[in-house]
């Protein structure tokens with residue numbers, strides 16, 4: 088009895104000592120415990136993924152903050168056209184004297200000298216501004232659009248407005264009217280219900296009475312955003328992410344996180360609170376970021392689709408490629424002065440309080456004020472993005488890491504090991520990880536399909552019960568079937584090594600047609616259409632079919648054929664067994680499956696197959712060249728399967744109820 092108690096105590100002690108980084112070596116019917124957060128999403132505002140993309144705002148340059156630092160010919164007037172109708176005239180100017188908020192310094196002043204009253208003009212006379220959105224606004228018949236604008240009357244007389252959605256030829260599709268009521272900044276809102284479909288509409292804000300008025304944050308959203316959230320996301324793009332059932336979403340980047348020089352680092356506090364108080368800034372990828380899709384919206388979206396939030400904060404250093412120094416080997420890393428580190432570390436700690444703290448805490452109260460009193464259950468925080476591992480990086484990373492660990496031991500910190508699968512930064516980054524016992528580090532690699540096929544054993548030899556891996560960015564160069572299937576083969580190796588590889592996310596995610604800075608992406612889109620690449624389908628087939636136990640020896644294949652890859656996982660929640668078979672070869676290949684060890688399973692299974700020519704790909708014009716097909720199949724405890732050439736097959740077998 089005494090012995091048993093000591094044993095029990097030991098077991099309990101081991102259980103208590105396990106940090107959140109170590110996965111207990113439990114088994115279910117002989118399976119190996121693997122990460123239940125394995126496949127998730129990487130989101131970065133690159134290729135117009137946020138503004139002009141996932142973020143459903145229709146007005147471009149809504150706060151008159153565009154600047155030549157973003158694009159040489161941009162300025163606060165960009166994407167706005169001075170508009171006069173009915174022989175009216177006046178002046179416009181961008182001013183900065185009395186902004187709504189110091190974070191939002193520019194606003195537009197309309198000085199209307201004369202409203203034309205010529206009998207020969209039958210339309211609405213006025214002076215104002217026209218915005219054509221992100222290459223045209225898409226509006227749908229009978230749908231509601233939420234207009235809002237801040238105005239401050241600068242003349243004694245109130246100023247009246249007509250706000251309308253119009254076709255390119257000037258046909259009014261919806262309109263509203265209002266009159267200013269204050270010489271202070273006030274928000275005016277109205278719903279516009281559109282009479283007909285148009286993919287190229289403009290928003291026209293017309294002062295129709297004489298006077299002087301300041302305008303700012305002129306905004307138009309469809310009412311039908313994802314889950315009808317105000318300040319929400321484009322429903323079709325958000326839904327295709329939700330369909331993937333990702334376990335986490337990493338945001339806001341990528342290089343966007345650490346920024347092009349210190350002044351361009353992504354500072355999360357600038358991205359929360361009322362829109363008019365957020366700080367716009369240059370996007371490292373050569374445009375503007377409104378921060379309208381900010382930290383609150385990212386966290387809310389994660390919650391809406393059941394994904395864990397994974398914010399990545401700069402490690403107090405900027406991108407090594409700052410100032411385009413990638414051209415000479417990336418020497419542009421800048422580090423925050425040590426004298427500013429106390430404040431910066433507090434900013435990191437404040438994020439954790441903002442996400443998880445009680446409503447009575449300073450930052451928890453801000454989350455509650457934004458409409459979310461409950462905790463967001465933040466579990467992961469990334470520090471740094473593929474930074475050059477310099478001495479400056481190392482001391483700052485350690486300061487942040489130590490502070491988070493001391494104050495929030497419950498948070499899993501994810502470190503960084505450079506931009507490549509090997510090399511100097513990789514080695515140095517891993518040394519720091521081992522020395523500091525960082526729970527997880529972020530590996531990145533973009534390479535050829537052949538590399539993915541020939542490196543499927545990469546993680547087999549990684550140390551167990553040590554620092555784990557977040558494969559935060561990876562892709563083979565291309566969006567053809569051969570790229571997607573090479574990635575699928577590799578993903579089976581991530582499942583096999585799911586006790587070491589805790590998380591993985593393909594990158595980048597979105598790319599807007601004609602606004603693409605990074606060629607290989609998971610989903611292409613324009614204002615109305617979406618193209619899901621074969622890579623998307625592979626990611627979805629893995630992500631929506633994750634398990635938390637891995638089983639070897641269930642699927643047999645020709646072990647000498649490197650083009651074949653398999654994995655078998657069990658989702659312990661549903662009891663489902665999930666088989667994945669990959670054939671990167673040019674011919675059909677046989678696999679043998681033996682499910683004997685699982686006891687009684689349902690005789691029916693759902694089989695999804697993605698197959699096509701090696702060079703097949705989808706485009707916005709032809710989006711369905713390659714799509715997976717799903718059928719219900721009958722299975723036995725032991726059966727054979729022939730995998731088509733260049734294919735991924737997922738068979739999901741339900742536990743017998």
Ligand code: AHR
Nearest residue numbers: 340341342343473594595
């Ligand atoms: O995913 C695109 C870019 O690739 C990311 O911003 C960066 O982290 C990596 O170099």
